[in-house]
Amino acid sequence: MEHYLSKNPASGPNSKTRTEPLVKVITAIATLGGLLFGYDTGVISGALLFMGPELQLTPFTTGLxxxxLLVGAATGALVSGSLADRLGRRKIILILAIIFAVGALGTALAPNLEVMLISRVILGLAVGGAGTTVPVYLAEIAPANRRGQLVSISELMIVTGQMLAYMSNFAFNEIWGGEHTWRWMLGIATLPAVLLWFGMLYMPDTPRWYALKGRFAEARDVLNRTRAKEDVDWEMMEIEETMTAQAQEKGSLRDLRVPWMRKVFLIGVGFAFFHAATAVNSIMYYAPVILQNTGMSTNAALFATIANGVVSVIMVMIGILLLGYIGRRKMAALGQIGCTCCLFLLAAISAFMPEHIGSEVNLLRSYLILGSMLLFLCFMQGAYAPVIWLMLSEMFPAKIRGICMGGAVFALWCSNVIIAMSFPVLLASFGLASTFAIYGAVGIVGIIFVLKYIPETRNRSLEQIEHYLREKYDEERVMKAQKRQKTARQAG
Structure with a gap:
């Protein structure tokens, strides 16, 4: 392993070359998928306040x-991963842009609950597909020394989309108000979907996908356009060494019979599940509902929710900078521990501070809950969120990267479904304090998982990560087998 890592000591993660202009253009266009992801998941927080009477929503149908969208996202993640391996990352993003536009128009024009649910599922297919495909596309096309920052821009665009959703929710309510405001909130997402489609028409696919299909000349052509001249040969050599054998057969779920591949996949699935189980989306989706529950007016709750978006954007920017100095594993642990502590803080404030002082609403309690939500987002967006999409896009083997990414993001969205469905019901049944305490208890399990299983992938190319994890887990398997044999001999 050391020999492999030292072949090109001045290349890869250690290269000092600047990012080529085309890579920046590709990142700007592809991350419109992240912007749509963020807007379409965030806009519902404000729209729910207005669509209730027209669609006759109950606590259950509100959760529905x-x-x-999350059910659609789980399906989209699962399907798009394997399709991206088969058809290419670029083609899938083009298809997703169309689905984004159709879903946005469907939700905006929905005449009843049934059409709204169908349209939200369609929109979810695009959201899940974007969460799976865009990070992989960026990870495979980015130079190794800039991969962390460029892939994390997708997360920046997600939270920017959520911030724009909160701002548009407030603006539409201020300017037009009325019961049909929610339709404009949902429909405006059509515009970036059209921009994404037109932009991706002119973008290349990734060199690693071309190589996986045995199209090495096209892979080199993309490298020539996206790398400094001195980095092309060594990266092409690494890709060829890793991909030549894999290009002979199509990757499939059968590859998960290989012990080290199966372990990496399961770690990715667990990582994604516990990230979503922090209940971040209960805060992002239901922030106005939570603040209304504490006594804030509708307008004040919508305005205060903008702070969630602003803090998220600022903290993701800080997180992207930290990726250049702090290991992925440390950032994940910091995010998981910090988010879990904030959930218990929210539970404590909700439980021990009175809702009313005399006949007046205790606004101090409302603002402390808002402050705790913002502190939660500092840990989530500044440490955890930049790492999750990055690590999932880089830790899986090239042969089944799309399949594994799809499975992991499927687990993430399944966790999100549980959170989104349970939150209104738990809130109505047990109140804020018990709801956040339950999520905090799940967070403790997440802390144990992150500390025990998450590997470090910083300062390695994608090919080096694959070699490192294969050798690491193969060695662990051998050591466990030897330990069992020694125990058996001692017992005999």
Whole structure:
């Protein structure tokens, strides 16, 4: 392993070359998928306040409207991963842009609950597909020394989309108000979907996908356009060494019979599940509902929710900078521990501070809950969120990267479905304090998982990560087998 890592000590993660202009253009266009991801998941927080009477929503159907997108997202993640391996990352993003536009128009024009649910599922297919495909596309096309920052821009665009959703929710309510405001909130997402489609028409696919299909000349051509001249040969050599054998047969779920591949996949699935189980989306989707529950007016709750978006954007920017100095594993642990502590803080404030002082609403309690939500987002967006999409896009073997990414993101969205469906019901049944305490208890399990299983992938090319994890887990398997044999001999 050391020999492999030292072949090109001045290349890869250690290269000092600047990012080529085409890579920046590709990142700007592809991450419109992240912007749509963020807007379409964030806009529902404000729209729910207005669509209730027209669609006759109950606490259960409110959860259904919110989680229907997540059900679609789980399906989209699972399907798009394997399709991206088969058809290419670029083609899938083009298809997703069309689905984004159709879903946005469907939700905006929905005449009843049934059409709204169908449209939200369609929109979810695009959201899940974007969460799976865009990070992989960026990870495979980015130079190794800039991969962390460029892939994390997708997360920046997600939270920017959520911030724009909160701002548009407030603006539409201020300018037009009325019961049909929610339709404009949902429909405006059609515009970036059209931009994404037109932009991706002119973008290349990734060199690693071309190589996986045995199209090495096209892979080199993309490298020539996206790398400094001195980095092309060594990266092409690494890709060829890793991909030549894999290009002979199509990757499939059968590859998960290989012990080290199966372990990496399961770690990715667990990582994605516990990230979503922090209940971040209960805060992002239901922030106005939570603040209304504490006594804030509708307008004040919508305005205060903008702070969630602003803090998220600022903290993701800080997180992207930290990726250049702190290991992925440390950032994940910091995010998981910090988010879990904030959930218990929210539970404590909700439980021990009175809702009313005399006949007046205790606004101090409302603002402390808002402050705790913002602190939660500092840990989530500044440490955890930049790492999750990055690590999932880089830790899986090239042969089944799309399949594994799809499975992991499927687990993430399944966790989100549970959170989105359970939150309104738990809130109505047990109140804020018990709801956040339950999520905090799940967070403790997540802390144990992250500390025990998450590997470090910083300062390695994608090919080096694959070699490192294969050798690491193969060695662990051998050591466990030897330990069992020694125990058996001692017992005999």
């Amino acid at each position: 409207v919110t989680s229907s």
